[in-house]
Amino acid sequence: MTTGSTERISPALRTEALEQLLTERGLINPDTMDRIITTYETNVGPLNGAKVVAKAWTDPEYRRWLLDDGTAAIRELGYVGRQAEHIVVVENTATTHNVVVCTLCSCYPWSVLGLPPSWYKDPAYRARMVREPRRVLSEMGLDLADDVRITVHDSSSEVRWLVLPERPAGTEELTAEQLVPLVTRDAMVGVAKVKAP
Secondary structure, three states: OOOOOOOOOOHHHHHHHHHHHHHHOOOOOHHHHHHHHHHHHHHOHHHHHHHHHHHHHHOHHHHHHHHHOHHHHHHHOOOOOOOOOOEEEEEOOOOEEEEEEOOOOOOOOHHHHOOOOHHHHOHHHHHHHHHOHHHHHHHOOOOOOOOOEEEEEEOOOOOEEEEEOOOOOOOOOOOHHHHHHHOOHHHHHOOOOOOOO
16 A cells, blocks of 8 residues: 555454564564453353343343333343443334434443344444334345334433343243353344344
8 A cells, every 4th residue: 555545444354464563562462362252252241131031031129120121131141341331121022123323433231242243333234224124124134914013212421221022932931041152142132133043
């Protein structure tokens, strides 16, 4: 690339180049970086949210509390931290579907969902989900019946949203521990449903 060029290098390519430079200089260990990313992408965040959902599915009193005061109910389980200062929980049912977006940036409850996925931060998702949620959900693999009412919730620096997905049929006998692995981050954002095992 020449000096003064208006060419833009993709963020992924820049990130890869920066990681390589830091690794070559001995400032980071790529294995350590991979473990940190895996922890926040799959282990810590989404697992925390899945535990919240599973408890709500198996404990009616906790479910009521979660829907009344999501912040306190989630804090009771020890999940506090970045962007979890005020969380409102909404419930998906057979007739109502909730989905979360942040139209301004990518406000997101990290402590219960982990790192935000790249599509959540994408300007097209942020703009289109508000205007045409049914179409965007369909493009993401979630087709809802025409009589299902869709409500889009806009996260902000003041309020983060979490979706309590509809519990799948056939899981009534499962314990909270058995339900946890079924719950995905996408279901807690509202772009997917939880599937029975």
